[in-house]
Amino acid sequence: MSEVAPGLAVDSVTGIDVSLPLAGAGARSYAFIVDWHIRLVLGLAWFVSGALLYNGRLSLNPPLTNEARWFGTVVAPALAIYFLYHYVLEVAMHGSTPGKRMAQVRLVTRDGGVPGIGPLLVRNVFRLVDSLPVFYGLGLTLVVLTRDNVRCGDMAAGTLLVYAQAAPSLALTTRHAAGSLGTLEAGAAELVAELLARWPTLMPAARAQLARQLLARHGAAAADLAGLDEQGLRARLEHLAQPRGGAPA
């Protein structure tokens, strides 16, 4: 099983707490750097294309006089893209941004829900503090030092950054595991089922080695296994995964 990151247990009305793995400074920085590049590229792209269209020639120079149309169509939108990126996208994408999606993290409230517009705006306003003195120094320090890995904006808004990674595919494991539980304990049944499901995608040498290790763990003699080819190993695994005496109701 994969190691679970330090998490937050949120109480729920059912009495069964919800476990949310908290994202740390690394995931935060990764998401921020991706977002920073996106907004920089978008802002620059707007400025360059706007300037070229405005000038009607291959030049990015501003007009000699202080023209409102230049400012309104070229400069202001580029600045707006850069500076309002987080405000607009976090609200529009319900607490996410392209960078957060790539880093597989998402924002939640302390009760595990999706933050509303107010908390998202407050969280972003406090970037002014978190970015002090340079390169998000204060924010990163707080993320490292606080128990829930939060920066000042998160403290103000009551938000947390949690991992939103894809869960293990249930189709790979459960169907087979349910059948083989009569002979194996749950974890082993899952491993056998997963190996069989991934059999076609694994390298021949690797799948043979894994099959031998699994079969040996469940009582097969090394001498028996040594003589088996790939097909034989697979057949032994399938035999191991089959229920003995029918699946329990």
Place this chain on the structure above:
Amino acid sequence: MNAAARQQALAAALLQRAPLWQQAEERTQRLARGRTENAADALQLADDYRLLAHDVARARTLLPRSRTREYLEHVYAGVHSSLNHGDWRLGSTLRELFRDDIPAAIVWLRPYILWATLIFVLAALAGYALVHRFPELIALFASPDLIASVEHGRLWTEGLLNVVPSSVLSIQILANNIVVSLLAYCAGFLFGLGTLYILGLNGLMLGAVFAFVSAHGLGDELFGFIVAHGCVELSVMCLSGAAGAAVGEALIRPGEQGRAAAFHSAALRSGEVLIACAVLLVGAGLIEGYVSPDPRFGLPARVAIGVSYWLFMLALLSGRLLRWRRPRAPATLDAARAA
């Protein structure tokens, strides 16, 4: 049946419910992406939640170190998040914010507003007195260009529109004012000291510049320039200072709820006022760009604009601007039933 066999039988029975978990996961994804308006789907999610809670509890006992438990926890967290999803209709959220939440926050901030205003006024008076008594101290508060312009008998704002178009001027001013306003709020994080500094410095500068231009006989002209946009702009400065002070006090005197909780509560509540401040500063910036530097507007027109916009601000912050359109509730239960 021995205990191990019973355990395995229970685990197998649990795993046979996997199709139900997958349906719940698909339903959550549909609802999270807003790809369904189906009410039955939403209602079913509540049943999914109970089912998953039950199965998570069983998986934690029967299959504690398994992918099945990880998967179930993941789906359960997703459904929990979907069910705790706030109202995301932007229109109704904003209407509620301006009609109910901001007026309530203003009432809560009232003592802070009084204190912030007092600090600002005292700082302005101090700045005025300081430069009135020691005129050379204006160099501490104003740029050399501004000083030279006033010493030549004209305000730096004269002919401003010949240099910068109104639209550019407006955007520059409103962006700058919004940043200052946000800074005054965020600086409350430094136990209120940052807010105090920003309020005091701005007050000192205003008073000092007024004293300096008055000494050169340009006080009326400066008043004429400021009055149209300044009534709201200076009020918003005090409002954002009050919001910052509330954040600062929550950190200094958190009370029984603890420092982190008090900070979160104060920041979120006073932060709502900042949205109104930003909206008002957009209007003030447009006035400052289009009206204030334009010599075609006489003093009465400027005063009328300034006072009207200030009254608009009061109506907005008290919630009256949106509340008057609210349908009246039926007087009795019978009337409600009849309706």
